[in-house]
Amino acid sequence: MNCSTMFKRLPVLAVLLWLISAVLVQAEEEREYLPAGEAEILLVHNESPSDDEAEDIEYISMLANALNRSLDFGTPEQCADIVSKYSYIICYGLDEVPGKFMEELGDYDGSLMVLGSAFMEKYLTETGQAAFCAGRETQEKGKLEYCFSEENRFEELVEIRGMRKFLEEGYTNGEITAGNKSYPFCSQVGNVRFIPVTDFSGSLARAALMQEIVQWMWPYLDSPPDYAQYFVLDKVYPFMSAEKLKERVDILIESGIPFVISVMPVLQNTEFPSMKQFCQVLSYAQANGGAVILNAPVIHKADTDIDELYEKLTDMTVAYTDYGVYPLGIEVPLSWTNDETYLKVLQRYRTVFVCDDGSSSGFDLDSHKNSLYYNYHQLVLPLIGLDKTGTSYLKCYSSALYLDSCEETGVLEEKIKNCRESSVPFKNLWDMNHSVWANDFWMNYEDRILSINGKEAVIEFQPEAFDEDFDYGRNIIQRITVSLQNQNKILMVLVAAIVVIFVSFIIYARKRNRRNFFFDDKRE
Template sequence: MQNRRIFLLGLLLMIVLAGLPYSKADAANTPKPDSVLLLYDSAAISTPKEGNVEALERLLASFGTQVTVHSYDQYQAGMLMNYTKVISVRNADDLFQIPDSYKQDLGNYQGDFLHIGNQVPMNVQQALGLDEQNVEQDIASLKIGQLSQKAIMVNGISYVTKYTGKAYGSLTSDKLKSAAPYAVSNGKYGYIPYMVKGNLTELAAAYLLRDWLSVKSNHQLYLLLDEIYPFSNLALLDELADRLYEAGIPFIANVQPVLSNLDYPAAQRYLETLKHVQSRNGSIVVNAPVVASTISQDITVLKSEMSSFLDALAGYGIVPLGIGSEMYWTYDDHYAVNGLSYFDSSILFPNEHVMYRARTDKSQAFGSSVYTIPADVLKSYVAQGQILEPLPMDAALVYAFPDNNKKLDTLMSSLIQDWTLFSDYKYEDHTVRTQVNEMGSGKGQLHINGQTILLNSVLKDISADHAYVQEGKKSLTNLFSVQNKVFIILIASTLLIFSAFLFIGYRLYKRKYTHTGRQL
């Protein structure tokens, strides 16, 4: 009898455990990339390598990695031992002196190490079995996966002639008339001889980073419509959403927030349009507000305004799924706390107009981050007629919102003809939290505060009548009205009397002149 009870209790426990949500248990067991220490010797200002550190930061962010960035001048003894993964970027020439404390720590370092650029440390050379041939100036062609680019101008490059381990891509030298691996790795060590911002060498680095960071999950390719503002052609946006829906193409709309006057008809029409976009298989992502100045009397205004807009979206049944921002926002405490903290998903754009408020060396990592690349740039790396395949990380092809019908027709024709398969952003898990609302998505469903949102495509007609300037109190209106009438009567009477005197004077003067003429 007692054995039977034990058996029944065990069976009941198994049933309870089996009923636990699989997705949460699975997420808990999914390894996440470690925090990475990124060291560089020079920002390479005014050289072809300028910006490659920033490009590397954005690549690492797309894998969900938290990054701490320091120059070698900031290095302190023992810093390497706090990280299991370290990346070294060497942009400077041989004259740059590496700190002795770093050299000593590197000799004892047991973690994963990736070197980018020249002057490869001896332990990395030995681990990779490297032999190289240096070329000062050259024209190279790069091919990796289905991507390729010809006639890349390179300076101070080392071509790998011998290695041990795995090779990534092929870099063909015009001067040497031979091909070499673009990058190589072996166990915990990796090496990328050349990486600059703005050409295929930037994107190619992601293929090695995926393996070096031990990222195993499948990756998605998204379509993103950018530069959508409250003053955009909303009727055209409705039409574009309808045509994408009819073509079976899911998309992400990166929309600019309205930070004030949310009760104005213009703002309400904007929200109505976004609700329609959402109903047409469009996922809404809120773009970071434009930073016009870093000077403000109230540094908390960003937090309250972002919260108000997110709650306004929720009130309209619109579910924002992430934040779109330039990369530098993740390296700023003010923007991270007051602007990014509502979101667990991000879409990161390259820096264009950097305006730090409280800069920090450690980035804010997100559960989901999407790497962005202009659609025309990525397609220039793919042979005509080929269907784009997913990249090593989640990525979005960026299209500017067309501002006229001709551009809309051109965009739709291009999307339909190339047969690229885009993923639906809301099928991934995304969460946005304010003090009032919790919104998000998963498995294609949108929800607000636990309630599934039914997609509604019916547009509400918003009246244009609105008192944009509130009228003040009118307690003295009647008094001023009577006073104005009295003044009008007095002025009119004065003008009549003055006109009469002028007329009488004119008659007297004329009579006198006539009488004088007769005497003569």
């Protein structure tokens, strides 16, 4: 090979090397966005789930967060090579699955749960357990009946399209009635825990699914541990009347129910008497067993600057602690639990309350994991309301009952009555350990000792007098603004007078012209 031939082939070799490197980089990027095989639970879903199915996948992901369990999710094709790495696998409403995935699932020796009849029938057939198949149900809807305790029985209409009958072994719970037949909501069929429902948009279906997953994952013969619920007086604004807030606090103290006050952010005018008076009521609530958490600031910008958010949260926290009010955690909307920036901010809080504010949660199927779990929070999620009482019936996770502070006292008293009759106990936030980090600030509450930046702080209420002659410090710009406002009022009066005079001239001129016109006609 001469030199000229070699030089001619160099560009070709360079192009080939570039193509190979590009393919390798793309393959590596694709692997980064696949289930990692490192979680405890694997949720397998269809290739192109509908919006309703995506909501159910998000719910199961959040359910794993509530149970402090790590979860990966992906399609059968994405998960075929990593089936054996998980302790628990949930197959949700699967339609078509590749042979490799079915083969790997057939060899799987962990705990398997199947949601949906179609894939259940396919799995039993492929794994030599077809004898468990016992017919089909033509009804597309059925009545779900489920109990969370002997005295609490609930009913709900559920979708059971394509439902099959299987021969259960041992465990059954709940009941679905379709036509003249009854089927268990959850049952053990062969080596599979089976639930025929794939639509979990209803509150009872969701609550029952959570209860069954908890029971399925519990490795012992007894029942899983019980969790409590928290009463949260929500959206308490600093400009709220101190008398109105104290009235509600007194009702809660008298009721004996542990309560949490979620206070809104404050950044300006923290030295005003109204702010001092507001914090006095919060301090009074703390001294009588109430706890305080900070409600996350509302973010209007699409791109959030994390350093700016750190600074705001620091200022908000210090504004309260300077008055002897100690926010033990933070309340955030669902959207914060799926955003990378907000998740990083939440790492500064050990205790996190999550609320559903009705806005988009930002859940992304391509994330392939419940990212919130890896922050290792003490999570408190919204309760699943099953009736008008507004209290929780599930003891399998920590839940929050949110009541808007603007509600009338009658609504509060009715809610307290329901809480007293609830089978799920209420817990005091002061019975847990908490920590909050901010810029040059660290608050820690452990073994009932509160410290700020390493120095012990005392939780007490000391009434203080308010300065009635407080100097609000109006500067020259504010005085000019007030002066301009006064001048504007005078100007508006003058303009109104001129308009009236102008309209009067127009009316007078019109009448005169009309009189002259008719007079001229008569003269002719």
